[in-house]
Amino acid sequence: MIEILIFFVAASLLLYIVLGGADYGAGILELFPTDYKEEQRKIINNAMGPVWEANHMWLILIVVILFMGFPLIFNLVMVSLHIPMVALLLGIVVRGTAFTFRHYDAVTEPRSQNFYSYLFGYSSLWTSFWLGVIGASLDRGRIDPEATDFFLAYVSPWWGLFPVSMGIFVCCIFTFLASVYLIGETDRPALRTLFRKRAFVLNIAMVVSGILVFVASYMEGTDLLSKFWSHQFAFVFVSLVVALFVVLWIVAIKRRPLAARIVAATQAGVIMAGWFWVNAPVVLTLKSGPLSFYDAAAPAATLRQLVLALLIGSLVIFPSLFYLLRIFKK
Amino acid sequence: MDDLLAARLSMGFSLGFHIIFAAVGMVMPFLMATAHFLYLKKKNPEDLELTKLWMKGVAILFAIGAVSGTVLSFELGLLWPGFMKHAGPIFGMPFSWEGTAFFLEAIAIGLFLYGWNRMHPWVHWGSGLIVGISGFASGIFVLAANSWMNAPAGFDWVDGKATNIDPVAAMFNEAWLHQTMHMQAAALQAVGYAVAGIHAFLLLRNRSSALHLRALKIAMVFAVVSSLVQPIIGHYAAQRVAVLQPAKLAAMEGHFQTSSNVPLYIGGIPDVEKQEMNWGVAIPGALSFLAFNDTAAEVKGLDQFPKEEWPPVVTVHLAFQLMVALGSFMALLSVIYLWLWKKKVALPIWFLKTLVFSAPLGFVAIEAGWIVTEVGRQPWIIYGILKTADSVTPVPGMIFHFYFFLVLYLLLSVITLWLFKRQIQVAEQAVQAARGKP
Numbered sequence: 001m002i003e004i005l006i007f008f009v010a011a012s013l014l015l016y017i018v019l020g021g022a023d024y025g026a027g028i029l030e031l032f033p034t035d036y037k038e039e040q041r042k043i044i045n046n047a048m049g050p051v052w053e054a055n056h057m058w059l060i061l062i063v064v065i066l067f068m069g070f071p072l073i074f075n076l077v078m079v080s081l082h083i084p085m086v087a088l089l090l091g092i093v094v095r096g097t098a099f100t101f102r103h104y105d106a107v108t109e110p111r112s113q114n115f116y117s118y119l120f121g122y123s124s125l126w127t128s129f130w131l132g133v134i135g136a137s138l139d140r141g142r143i144d145p146e147a148t149d150f151f152l153a154y155v156s157p158w159w160g161l162f163p164v165s166m167g168i169f170v171c172c173i174f175t176f177l178a179s180v181y182l183i184g185e186t187d188r189p190a191l192r193t194l195f196r197k198r199a200f201v202l203n204i205a206m207v208v209s210g211i212l213v214f215v216a217s218y219m220e221g222t223d224l225l226s227k228f229w230s231h232q233f234a235f236v237f238v239s240l241v242v243a244l245f246v247v248l249w250i251v252a253i254k255r256r257p258l259a260a261r262i263v264a265a266t267q268a269g270v271i272m273a274g275w276f277w278v279n280a281p282v283v284l285t286l287k288s289g290p291l292s293f294y295d296a297a298a299p300a301a302t303l304r305q306l307v308l309a310l311l312i313g314s315l316v317i318f319p320s321l322f323y324l325l326r327i328f329k330k
Numbered sequence: 331m332d333d334l335l336a337a338r339l340s341m342g343f344s345l346g347f348h349i350i351f352a353a354v355g356m357v358m359p360f361l362m363a364t365a366h367f368l369y370l371k372k373k374n375p376e377d378l379e380l381t382k383l384w385m386k387g388v389a390i391l392f393a394i395g396a397v398s399g400t401v402l403s404f405e406l407g408l409l410w411p412g413f414m415k416h417a418g419p420i421f422g423m424p425f426s427w428e429g430t431a432f433f434l435e436a437i438a439i440g441l442f443l444y445g446w447n448r449m450h451p452w453v454h455w456g457s458g459l460i461v462g463i464s465g466f467a468s469g470i471f472v473l474a475a476n477s478w479m480n481a482p483a484g485f486d487w488v489d490g491k492a493t494n495i496d497p498v499a500a501m502f503n504e505a506w507l508h509q510t511m512h513m514q515a516a517a518l519q520a521v522g523y524a525v526a527g528i529h530a531f532l533l534l535r536n537r538s539s540a541l542h543l544r545a546l547k548i549a550m551v552f553a554v555v556s557s558l559v560q561p562i563i564g565h566y567a568a569q570r571v572a573v574l575q576p577a578k579l580a581a582m583e584g585h586f587q588t589s590s591n592v593p594l595y596i597g598g599i600p601d602v603e604k605q606e607m608n609w610g611v612a613i614p615g616a617l618s619f620l621a622f623n624d625t626a627a628e629v630k631g632l633d634q635f636p637k638e639e640w641p642p643v644v645t646v647h648l649a650f651q652l653m654v655a656l657g658s659f660m661a662l663l664s665v666i667y668l669w670l671w672k673k674k675v676a677l678p679i680w681f682l683k684t685l686v687f688s689a690p691l692g693f694v695a696i697e698a699g700w701i702v703t704e705v706g707r708q709p710w711i712i713y714g715i716l717k718t719a720d721s722v723t724p725v726p727g728m729i730f731h732f733y734f735f736l737v738l739y740l741l742l743s744v745i746t747l748w749l750f751k752r753q754i755q756v757a758e759q760a761v762q763a764a765r766g767k768p
Contacts, residue, residue: 050440053396057433063403064429067414068422075415078407082725086734089404093397097742100393104386105749106756154725298419298495305423305497313430320437327441327448 001303005069006293008310009062010276016058017272018177018265021170023052024131025178027095027124028171029198030117036191041117045103047185050328052099054321056092069306072296073283077134080143080157084134091127094119125171132170136163136213139279140222144287165216169209173268176202180248180264184257196252199264203245210271228278237274241267334719336728337409340735342704344402346697347739351395353696355435356469356514357521357552358388359462364548366455376541383757384525384545388461389443390749394742396436401735408731412721413711416492420485421478423497428471435464466514473510474501480703481505481574482712504574508567509703515556515563516699519660520692522553527689530682532758539761546677546685553692554664561661564654565620572621575713576630577639578706581646583617584610590628592617597651600643605632641708649701656695663688 026044034040066074078085102116137143137158147153179199183192217224228234244267251259281292297303331339362384369377403425407414441449441457449457478484484500485492526549533542572579579585584600584607585592594617598610615625622629632640663684670677711718722728 046444050444052440053393053436054433054440056396056400057429057436060400060403060432061429064422064425067403067407067418068426069419071415071418074407074418075411078404078414079411079723079725082408082723082731085404085408086731089401090734090738092400093738093742096393096397097745100390101745101749104389106386106753150726298422301495302419302422302497306426309423309426309430313426313433316430317433317437320434324437324440327445 001300001307002293002297004307004310005065005297005303006281009065009293010273010280012058012061012065013276014269014272016055016062017173018269019051020055020058021128021174021268022177022181023048023055024095024124024128025174025176026182027099027120028128028175029178029182031121031125032198034194036194039186039188039191040194041102041113043182043185043191047182048099049103051324052096054324056096065306065310069298069303070283070293070296071298073291073293076143076145076284076286076291077138079145080154081134081137082154084130084137084158088127088130088134091123091130094123095127098123124174128171128174129167132167133158133163135170135275136166138283139285140220141285141287143284146288160220161216162213162220162222165209165212169206169213172202172206172209173271176206177264177268180252180260183252184261192255199252199260203248228274231278233274233277237270237277240270241274244270331729333726333728334722336732337722338718340728340732341405341409342701343732343739344398344405344735345700345704347743348395348398348402349696349700350693351391351398352469352472353517353520353693354391354524355388355395356462356465356517358384358391358525359458359465361521361525361548361552362388363455363459363462364551365545366458370451370455376544379760380541380545380548383753385443385458386753387750388439390746392439392461394746396432398739399432408725409723409728410711410721411723413716413718414721416716417479417712420482420492420495420497420500421475424471424474424501428468428475431464431467431471435461435468438464469514469517470510473513474503474506476703477505477509478503479711480509480578480707480713482715487715505570508563508570511563512560512567512699513696515560516692516696518552518556519560520696522549522551522556523660523663523685523692524689525549526553527685527687528754530677530685531689532754532761533677534679534682534686535758536761541761550667553660554667557657557660557664560657564657569621569623572629575707577632577635578641578646578702579621580630580632580634581641581643581706582650582702584643584647585617585629585631587633588628588631590618591615591626592621592629594620598647600647602640602643639709641706646702646706649698649705653695653698653702656691656698660688660691660695 026048030037030040030044063074066077098116098119102113102120105112105116140157140160140162142157144152144157147156176199179195179202183195183199186192186195214225244263248260248263248267251263281294282290283293283296284291298306362381365377365384366381368374369381438457438460442454442461445454445457448454478500481504482500483503484496484498486494526546529542529545529549533539533546536542568579568582571582583592584595584598586600586605586607591614593612593614595607595610595612598607600607618627618629619625621627632643666681670681707713709717709719711721
């Protein structure tokens with residue numbers, strides 16, 4: 001039972017990053033100066049419009065699985081990371097509404113449109129950053145439910161260079177994904193070139209910020225690097241990511257938008273899966289030690305109902321999702 | 331302000347904000363699908379125009395509902411970790427189903443909003459209908475979870491811990507049926523009257539607009555049916571509360587001393603110190619009758635409960651009275667509408683004006699009803715099991731959490747109202763332009 005639930009958490013997280021992450025990336029992309037602002041806006045509206053609500057649902061699913069199946073994890077995270085969670089929620093609220101308002105405002109005049117775009121862009125950046133911060137905070141060993149001091153209990157778990165660098169890294173991944181996905185959303189050569197250039201720059205930024213993540217973790221003593229290398233599959237992951245770089249640039253040069261999408265998504269997916277795999281089944285590293293899915297699981301009767309709901313739900317969700325993507329992403 | 335009160339205000343405000351959009355998201359797609367159905371059947375261009383007009387409203391309000399719902403799912407843990415620790419595994423089941431329903435809704439709304447001319451017209455229509463059906467189902471699941479807090483079931487409480495958990499029994503607890511029926515009907519009438527009110531306003535400005543008249547008629551079908559059924563459901567709900575949560579019923583009615591042949595007060599302000607009702611109009615035996623179908627029946631008063639377990643009596647009583655008054659008014663309005671409809675006369679101006687005035691009343695009634703449900707359960711978060719005070723987060727400074735979301739949601743409300751003003755202006759211009767044509 002627990003294995004199935006771990007799989008669902010991992011799969012939801014993966015799909016949230018690969019699909020929902022690109023929606024945040026599209027918002028960040030709009031912050032870059034360009035001569036094609038209007039066209040870019042239109043392309044992003046049409047690309048994101050039909051799918052962003054569904055892509056957002058993966059996050060909700062993770063929250064529900066956690067609070068029903070692993071209440072201890074849910075509670076520890078929500079208490080210790082209260083502040084970054086509120087920051088994340090602010091971003092989620094502003095991003096979703098600004099995007100919708102921009103599309104559905106009955107009067108389209110530059111002043112209000114620019115205002116929505118401004119909010120959409122910065123809130124996308126903001127939300128992605130805090131997602132990274134929260135992700136990094138899970139395994140730093142600074143979450144301490146016993147702490148009584150405000151700073152130690154509610155700030156220290158997420159405060160530091162490592163979470164910040166992870167936030168930047170996540171922003172880079174999301175924007176990279178968006179750039180690659182958007183190549184296939186337009187027929188205009190000038191815009192395709194623009195997105196391709198962006199993808200190239202962001203791919204480099206991803207590598208640089210990725211290195212920064214390892215450096216920062218080393219500096220604060222979390223030492224992600226040795227934890228990573230000591231894992232039996234570490235070498236496979238690194239080779240896979242490097243190989244995918246090569247494949248990505250070949251398909252990009254050969255101008256195959258769909259293949260590039262798949263490769264980029266796989267690359268981001270492998271990074272996420274690697275991070276998840278290195279830690280699993282541990283979800284949280286508290287000051288007092290690691291806490292795994294097994295330690296935090298709800299009683300068996302609850303897990304059974306949760307698995308049942310997820311399996312039956314999947315029978316409905318995946319075909320509909322497939323249909324949605326087939327209609328809009330042909 | 332202490333952290334407990336600030337956390338309660340935060341939760342109350344978040345729920346109160348979200349519920350408006352949730353109600354719209356559940357009901358509006360059905361109105362939209364009705365207009366769309368009429369268009370596909372009769373090919374009347376006004377029905378298509380109306381479908382698209384309502385669709386824009388759905389798109390805007392659904393997005394706000396989705397993000398404010400996300401906030402709530404996080405706030406369960408951000409504000410009430412001591413509650414979620416116990417409750418998550420017990421009442422999580424309806425949420426897991428709600429997740430599925432909501433997911434389907436998000437997919438369907440993407441298909442409907444952007445699927446014009448990309449899908450078979452009837453499949454496209456079906457996607458709009460699925461938005462409504464899955465939204466409505468989501469609502470029922472969330473209500474089932476909430477009802478468990480009022481009528482906890484499906485576990486044994488031993489030494490401050492839940493054992494022997496049965497999530498299915500928890501979901502289908504004693505309160506789930508009346509709560510879901512009552513709320514879903516309330517959503518139908520609130521949205522029905524709100525939409526009718528907006529189009530009545532536009533009709534007053536353009537008496538000849540066939541579009542707005544049609545919109546008003548469709549909305550009134552939903553409003554009238556639900557408003558006439560609601561008093562029956564409400565009566566059933568009150569009878570259930572009388573059995574399940576006598577303290578809540580006593581607070582609703584301002585009933586202090588246990589007695590038989592209890593009068594029902596219309597209006598009135600309870601005096602908690604003196605334990606009596608001031609300025610109310612008493613109908614002899616009516617409360618006994620309403621609660622137990624017998625004018626002589628004994629109704630438990632607040633004196634049966636220690637004072638520290640009383641809910642805030644004045645708030646609950648006034649909110650309840652407000653809800654009942656608004657519900658009765660909407661039922662009356664529905665009867666008048668049916669009478670006008672039977673006489674086959676054009677809707678008179680005074681009636682249209684009344685509809686404009688009534689546009690927000692259903693939502694006010696929903697908010698009042700939720701105050702009765704939630705404040706009436708206090709000081710308990712799980713009725714009779716766990717106190718709200720024992721489940722609040724240890725994070726200090728909850729007042730900042732409250733102000734933060736207060737400001738955010740107020741700004742969002744202002745922008746939304748402004749957006750709707752613009753939608754209505756543009757719709758009005760379109761009607762005028764159509765009229766100007768030869």
